[in-house]
Amino acid sequence: MPEVDLSVTLAGVRLKNPIVPVSGTFGFGEEYGQFFDLEALGGLCVKGLTLHPRNGNPPPRIAETPMGMLNSVGLQNPGVDAFIARELPRLQALDTAVIANISGNTPAEYGQMCEKLSQAGVDMIEVNVSCPNVKAGGLAYGTRPELCAEVTREAKAHAGRTPVMVKLSPNVTDIVTIAKSAADAGADALSLINTLRGMRIDPETRRPILRMNTGGLSGPAVLPVALRMVWEVHSAVDLPILGMGGVATARDAVEMLLAGATAVGMGSAIFADPMAPVKAVEGLENWCESHGIAAVRELTGGVKPWEN
Numbered sequence: 001m002p003e004v005d006l007s008v009t010l011a012g013v014r015l016k017n018p019i020v021p022v023s024g025t026f027g028f029g030e031e032y033g034q035f036f037d038l039e040a041l042g043g044l045c046v047k048g049l050t051l052h053p054r055n056g057n058p059p060p061r062i063a064e065t066p067m068g069m070l071n072s073v074g075l076q077n078p079g080v081d082a083f084i085a086r087e088l089p090r091l092q093a094l095d096t097a098v099i100a101n102i103s104g105n106t107p108a109e110y111g112q113m114c115e116k117l118s119q120a121g122v123d124m125i126e127v128n129v130s131c132p133n134v135k136a137g138g139l140a141y142g143t144r145p146e147l148c149a150e151v152t153r154e155a156k157a158h159a160g161r162t163p164v165m166v167k168l169s170p171n172v173t174d175i176v177t178i179a180k181s182a183a184d185a186g187a188d189a190l191s192l193i194n195t196l197r198g199m200r201i202d203p204e205t206r207r208p209i210l211r212m213n214t215g216g217l218s219g220p221a222v223l224p225v226a227l228r229m230v231w232e233v234h235s236a237v238d239l240p241i242l243g244m245g246g247v248a249t250a251r252d253a254v255e256m257l258l259a260g261a262t263a264v265g266m267g268s269a270i271f272a273d274p275m276a277p278v279k280a281v282e283g284l285e286n287w288c289e290s291h292g293i294a295a296v297r298e299l300t301g302g303v304k305p306w307e308n
């Protein structure tokens with residue numbers, strides 16, 4: 001059988017395979033270069049950037065949960081200018097797509113960052129309107145359709161030819177409404193899901209384990225929620241989707257593609273096994289081969305839902 005074509009196109013950007021480490025779980029890629037060749041990845045999405053440097057939230061900011069983790073990192077990052085000067089050249093030298101993830105306090109800040117990143121030549125900009133761990137901006141923009149649309153318009157107006165992907169929150173009653181607001185405002189792609197708001201408590205001290213009291217849940221526990229939301233959005237909105245949330249194996253990735261994703265993000269799984277994304281690429285190829293699938297893109301949206 002001829003080789004499986006693993007390549008996909010996400011908002012006009014060609015990825016050599018659909019597997020992308022997601023924002024906040026892969027830093028700027030440097031540490032993981034010790035474990036595997038970063039060029040094996042379809043793309044990589046860098047830690048969330050803000051206009052100015054941020055120290056993030058006080059510790060503890062990570063808590064384990066059954067089948068997942070809670071985090072309240074709070075967008076610790078060196079700021080967009082430092083990223084462009086110190087990190088981006090190394091990433092751009094790699095033969096893989098570079099996706100910059102941004103968060104702003106105001107729509108204008110999103111616009112400013114888009115202008116800088118577009119001029120610096122990143123392959124795609126992921127607009128995070130869904131961070132549950134910051135006070136300003138973040139989640140507020142991702143839970144109200146009119147604000148999500150405003151941020152999307154501002155991002156598009158300043159991103160030049162760079163595709164803009166809006167990252168949606170699962171912390172909403174109806175994710176389709178928010179997805180449509182981003183689509184109508186000109187988004188080129190959508191990514192989902194960000195983390196689900198959660199909490200753990202130490203019964204002895206009666207203190208929340210996270211210093212910020214609450215955090216965002218990710219990892220295998222959230223996969224069914226992510227699949228359901230990707231499926232709903234894919235069914236209602238005509239934009240390509242980077243599907244993420246709980247994907248740990250090639251089989252999970254196949255489910256995410258069938259639900260409607262064009263490409264698949266992996267995050268928390270990388271903390272458990274740094275090789276997880278490379279194993280997923282290999283596993284996906286084997287799965288396609290053994291199921292007579294010539295091109296992985298054939299799987300997108302291929303779920304056969306029951307008629308009820």
Ligand SMILES: Cc1cc2nc3c(=O)[nH]c(=O)nc-3n(C[C@H](O)[C@H](O)[C@H](O)COP(=O)(O)O)c2cc1C
Pocket residue numbers: 022023024025047048049071073075101128131167193194195217218219220222244245246247265266267268269
């Ligand atoms: C420690 C940590 C930090 C994160 N930081 C960001 C971030 O800076 N920007 C962002 O958009 N999402 C961030 N996320 C959310 C992930 O990108 C992803 O949407 C979420 O974890 C679900 O995927 P997973 O279950 O594969 O981890 C973070 C997640 C974790 C666990």
